[in-house]
Amino acid sequence: MNAYKHVVYWHDTEKVTFEAPLRERVDCDVCIVGGGFTGLWTAYFLKETEPALDIRIVEANYSGYGASGRADGFVTPTIGKDIQALVKEFGLQRALEASQAVGRSILEIGRFARKNRVDAEYEANDYLMVATDAAQLKRLEQDRGLAERMGAAQAEILPREESQAVIGSPAVIGSMRTGGALVNPFKLSRRIARVVREKGVTIYDNSPCLRVEPGVRPTVVTAGGQVKADKEGRSARSDRGPTRGSPWSSTCSRRG
Numbered sequence: 001m002n003a004y005k006h007v008v009y010w011h012d013t014e015k016v017t018f019e020a021p022l023r024e025r026v027d028c029d030v031c032i033v034g035g036g037f038t039g040l041w042t043a044y045f046l047k048e049t050e051p052a053l054d055i056r057i058v059e060a061n062y063s064g065y066g067a068s069g070r071a072d073g074f075v076t077p078t079i080g081k082d083i084q085a086l087v088k089e090f091g092l093q094r095a096l097e098a099s100q101a102v103g104r105s106i107l108e109i110g111r112f113a114r115k116n117r118v119d120a121e122y123e124a125n126d127y128l129m130v131a132t133d134a135a136q137l138k139r140l141e142q143d144r145g146l147a148e149r150m151g152a153a154q155a156e157i158l159p160r161e162e163s164q165a166v167i168g169s170p171a172v173i174g175s176m177r178t179g180g181a182l183v184n185p186f187k188l189s190r191r192i193a194r195v196v197r198e199k200g201v202t203i204y205d206n207s208p209c210l211r212v213e214p215g216v217r218p219t220v221v222t223a224g225g226q227v228k229a230d231k232e233g234r235s236a237r238s239d240r241g242p243t244r245g246s247p248w249s250s251t252c253s254r255r256g
Helices: 009-013 037-049 083-115 134-150 160-167 185-198
Strands: 025-027 030-033 055-058 123-131 174-182 202-204 209-213 219-222 226-228 233-235 250-252
Touching (some): 123 134, 134 174
Parallel strands (some): 025 226, 055 202
Antiparallel strands (some): 123 174, 209 219
């Protein structure tokens, strides 16, 4: 008999209490489809900016069930893990601005946790980029040089001996330290959900979005109800889309 079962490690670290599903027709300032990081952070920062906003989140399962609560737990300062492609596509200045924003976001998670007394097992530490062959070492040197051209200070590349002293692997021939952190992504998503609820955001669990009806006042439709607002903005994962209620798909509608 196969003793293995499909589980998500993080999901065993936090007990889930479901919020009530959508069972009515409501109007609000902002409707967000998906209770993952994209939707939850959107709700959080909107409430920080305008506390009076009426914000509703419709979620297919529960906050953190999908990709956000299944991440690897590494908070890294990388954007697509390819700085050369970033610079080629957007230029040095835009690439620098994007990299700085990502770097700040690592610290912002820690600030959010302290401000809201959130225990998400957040631990700020270093992120070590390593090379295990000559080609990877050359790429590491090129990335470092490109980052310096952008105006971003970079640590020195550690030689083989120093790198192996940190990693403990004979395969590593070089490395470079940069900022980073560890976090329990499931706990973080559940804690953000708690914080936004305390700020007055309504979250409807077990309410997958069936469709978004366009118009002057777009309407988010679920099996149990509807949420109507005045303006719509949407961001969706390409592999699922908004009708699946993906935690990365968001429909934001704001009045006025």
